Amino acid sequence: MRRVWILSLAVWVAVASVWSMGCGGAGAEGGASGTVPGAIATVLAWDPPTTYVDATPLNPLMDLDYYEFYIRQDPSFTEADSHMAEVNAVDNQVLVSEFQLVNLLPFLPPGPRSYLSIRAVGVDGSKSPFSQPIAWDHI
Numbered sequence: 001m002r003r004v005w006i007l008s009l010a011v012w013v014a015v016a017s018v019w020s021m022g023c024g025g026a027g028a029e030g031g032a033s034g035t036v037p038g039a040i041a042t043v044l045a046w047d048p049p050t051t052y053v054d055a056t057p058l059n060p061l062m063d064l065d066y067y068e069f070y071i072r073q074d075p076s077f078t079e080a081d082s083h084m085a086e087v088n089a090v091d092n093q094v095l096v097s098e099f100q101l102v103n104l105l106p107f108l109p110p111g112p113r114s115y116l117s118i119r120a121v122g123v124d125g126s127k128s129p130f131s132q133p134i135a136w137d138h139i
Contacts, residue, residue: 042101048089049120049128058122064089065123069099071107075115075133089120101136113137 048060058064068083084107087099108114114136120128
């Protein structure tokens with residue numbers, strides 16, 4: 001079974017500040033980190049994957065099913081974690097690449113900071129590695 005790869009994440013805030021997030025596969029090192037200040041006007045955006053981890057090309061319109069959103073109080077996401085939300089990868093023949101973070105507010109753990117990661121899920125059920133976690137300050 002192949003795993004899809006999430007290429008990059010970016011977070012846009014109402015003032016149009018952008019943080020580019022690097023992604024790593026399982027066991028990958030490095031990658032940027034960032035903080036999402038506030039929750040109401042924040043949008044999470046990403047570039048849909050175009051290759052599998054083994055570099056085989058994928059057609060995102062045909063091969064991706066949905067994205068899973070994960071939230072934790074720390075950045076240590078594991079296979080045992082449950083996702084908090086799903087978004088279709090394709091809507092009316094258009095790739096979905098943005099998500100309003102306000103939709104996740106009911107699922108946030110207690111405390112002023114959470115960590116967010118997403119995974120792409122293929123139509124064959126295979127999942128990408130977790131994206132690089134993003135620190136989300138939601139006071």
